[in-house]
Amino acid sequence: MQRVLDPARIEAFAHRDIPRIRVPDRADVFAKRARRLRQLAGSESRGHGRAIGDYLRLMDVVAEAQQAAVTNLAVSRPSAEEIAQARAHRMPLVHAVGLRRDPCWRGILGQLCDAVLRSREFPAGVRDTCARLRDSRAQEIEAQADALLTLQSAEIDAAAAPFVMSALQVYWVHLASQFVAADVSQLEVPGVCPVCGTLPVASIVRADKDSQGYRYLHCALCATEWHMVRVTCSQCLATQDIAYHSIEGGSDAIRAESCGSCRSYRKILYQEKDTSVEPVADDLASLALDLLLGEAGYHRASGNPLLWQNPPEPV
Ligand SMILES: [Zn+2]
Ligand SMILES: [Zn+2]
Structure with a gap:
């Protein structure tokens, strides 16, 4: 120490x-993450961290799918008035708690689940979770998203959380990448x-x-x-x-x-x-x-x- x-x-x-603020670059933010996950998964599977190595590999597949999804997404950024209002109140520009999400984010969740289901290398439990999310009603998925963003741990489905959060990341990285530091x-x-x-x-x-x-x-x-x-x-x-x-x-x-x-x-x-x-x-x-x-x-x-x-x- x-x-x-x-x-x-x-x-x-x-x-x-x-430079006080660095906004994400949606051209490669998830691709870089995927590359790093892959690299870390490789070093873990050679050592004694087999289980974490497998998990990193799963998240690598998710991050690759996130990169594909963010590249194709088109959600407009808040208006100049909304930005000015948030700044005047010293509030986050696109507050995760309370922002009305465009339903398209649930489509992203579907794409991420499909990528996991397609790869066929993951355990049945993971595949079941993705299949279950694929079949869930919109209302249930929105409730999970709200619970995650407001950290209501009692209501969070821990198995589904990484996938739901990954889809929300795509949505918010897309929003954030439309701002400039100023x-x-x-x-x-x-x-x-x-x-x-x-x-x-x-x-x-x-x-x-x-x-x-x-x-x-x-x-x-x-x-x-x-x-x-x-x-x-x-x-x-x-x-x-x-x-x-x-x-x-x-x-x-x-x-x-x-x-x-x-x-x-x-x-x-x-x-x-x-x-x-x-x-x-x-x-x-x-x-x-x-x-x-x-x-x-x-x-x-x-x-x-x-x-x-x-x-x-x-x-
Ligand atoms: Zn402290
Ligand atoms: Zn943020």
């Missing part, structure tokens, strides 16, 4: 002209996505020319990234007692950033150590780090959109 004691030095970065302003609550109001899945320190060394939170739903100064808890904004944890012998491109104040953690990826890191994929493939942090008494600040884990029953 390494403790970083000099947030002030890093804070000085903030005075430079930082449309988006940071919210009063810096820990939620300024485009859709969803919690981040993880954070990433970028290595590309314009954003080198800056840390961004990555939205679990719409893949927008927004800047947050390093060595700051992305949950409660504390800057003291921030610690970094990694798996011995594991990749040095991923660590968990924990907070001694709120006892939560999120993972942080370092693009300079590995240019192919991708927040959703790398978070999903690093369950060993979650076990380590759980044993150390920390809880995840928010879940992975592709793996719904019902919280333990209260005692």
Whole structure:
């Protein structure tokens, strides 16, 4: 475990002209994720992570289908007045909670399920879930989407959740990709996505020319990234007692950033150590780090959109 004691030095970065918002590029956002899932699935199946390797492979097939779906989607972005109104109230531009979804998103869900059913390599349980979703009534699917977006865990069907969430991702990435960074302003609550109001899945320190060394939170739903100064808890904004944890012998491109104040953690990826890191994929493939942090008494600040884990029953 390494403790970083000099947030002030890093804070000085903030005075430079930082690109604060990075909207997703729908031309390749899911293709990149699929590539990374495939790569991680390959390394897991050679090691002792066979089960997670199979799951990553399933999500690779879903991500490929997401890329095909987002390329063909056409949903118009909110009007200039709606955008102005959201900005005036410092609200997310296309708030995941409460936005009236175009029914076409359920068609996307059907396409993702078909892709899984077509590939024939997955266990019967997975295929049954996809077939069941294919036959579900619109009302049931909409209720699942609402439960997921508002985190009503008691109502969430955990087996179906990754597929429903994947379809919602396609819809929101499409919406988010129609904005330019200047449309988006940071919210009063810096820990939620300024485009859709969803919690981040993880954070990433970028290595590309314009954003080198800056840390961004990555939205679990719409893949927008927004800047947050390093060595700051992305949950409660504390800057003291921030610690970094990694798996011995594991990749040095991923660590968990924990907070001694709120006892939560999120993972942080370092693009300079590995240019192919991708927040959703790398978070999903690093369950060993979650076990380590759980044993150390920390809880995840928010879940992975592709793996719904019902919280333990209260005692
Ligand atoms: Zn978002
Ligand atoms: Zn905290």
